[in-house]
Amino acid sequence: MDETRLMYWLIKLHEGLARLGPGHAEATGRAFASCTALPAQPGILDIGCGAGAQTLDLARLTSGALTAVDRVHGFLLDLRERAHARGLSARIHPVVADMRQLPFPAAAFDLIWSEGAIYIMGFDAGLASWRALLRARGYLVVSELSWLTDHPPPDLADFWREHYPAMRQVADNLASARALGWEPIDHFSLPHAHWMLDYLGPLQSRLATFRATHANDPEAQAVADLTEQEIAIMANAAGICGYVFYVLRRAD
Ligand SMILES: C[S@@+](CC[C@H](N)C(=O)[O-])C[C@H]1O[C@@H](n2cnc3c(N)ncnc32)[C@H](O)[C@@H]1O
Numbered sequence: 001m002d003e004t005r006l007m008y009w010l011i012k013l014h015e016g017l018a019r020l021g022p023g024h025a026e027a028t029g030r031a032f033a034s035c036t037a038l039p040a041q042p043g044i045l046d047i048g049c050g051a052g053a054q055t056l057d058l059a060r061l062t063s064g065a066l067t068a069v070d071r072v073h074g075f076l077l078d079l080r081e082r083a084h085a086r087g088l089s090a091r092i093h094p095v096v097a098d099m100r101q102l103p104f105p106a107a108a109f110d111l112i113w114s115e116g117a118i119y120i121m122g123f124d125a126g127l128a129s130w131r132a133l134l135r136a137r138g139y140l141v142v143s144e145l146s147w148l149t150d151h152p153p154p155d156l157a158d159f160w161r162e163h164y165p166a167m168r169q170v171a172d173n174l175a176s177a178r179a180l181g182w183e184p185i186d187h188f189s190l191p192h193a194h195w196m197l198d199y200l201g202p203l204q205s206r207l208a209t210f211r212a213t214h215a216n217d218p219e220a221q222a223v224a225d226l227t228e229q230e231i232a233i234m235a236n237a238a239g240i241c242g243y244v245f246y247v248l249r250r251a252d
Pocket of ligand 1: 051054
């Protein structure tokens, strides 16, 4: 299955979910609290925002304006509806764009945020290309699947070697961030329970319906198989690998 078809089925599988990747309001709040030198009303860019779980959390944490970017128009429509229902739509501006070619001028934002999405272009490539969009000493917060140990068990090592070979240890990501002109301010792991309960749990509960709806489509079944495999493998991944929040600041 090529990447476009995989993306198509992943979008179908995630349609209507509040959260399209691992995350939790507490983690978003903790990372935001580390950005202590923001202006009173920061300009924030949320890249790969999906249906905007963290965009809405950020809008509640600040009185600044948020530009929320995703490549999938349907996810942005969900965000628009949710923002409207919460009275936040005046401060949230959804934009359809590719994270590799963002249509914003240099130094346009005080804070760039990206939960569970930088892997799409790669941790280093994202850190390098998004830097120019920040004002001097601006902040970047990204969450990225990272190894938490030197010696993962073979089943986890094999699974991720196949599906995300670019995954690195936390120390390696921090070293890379420094080399690319960032000052690491804080980093912490998303608690394993949050990953399971708030993302993989809701995903799992819709798999049976997804399989039944697309019973005659081998690609859909393959995506469901892969998702089930990931859920099973991640159930035993606490302390071995997980999403890590990296709070970085432009080292000008
Ligand atoms: C794992 S989801 C995370 C979404 C959201 N941050 C969350 O945690 O719920 C990754 C998001 O990146 C978006 N995406 C994929 N490729 C993209 C691209 N090239 N440019 C912008 N967004 C992209 C997907 O549509 C999806 O919404």
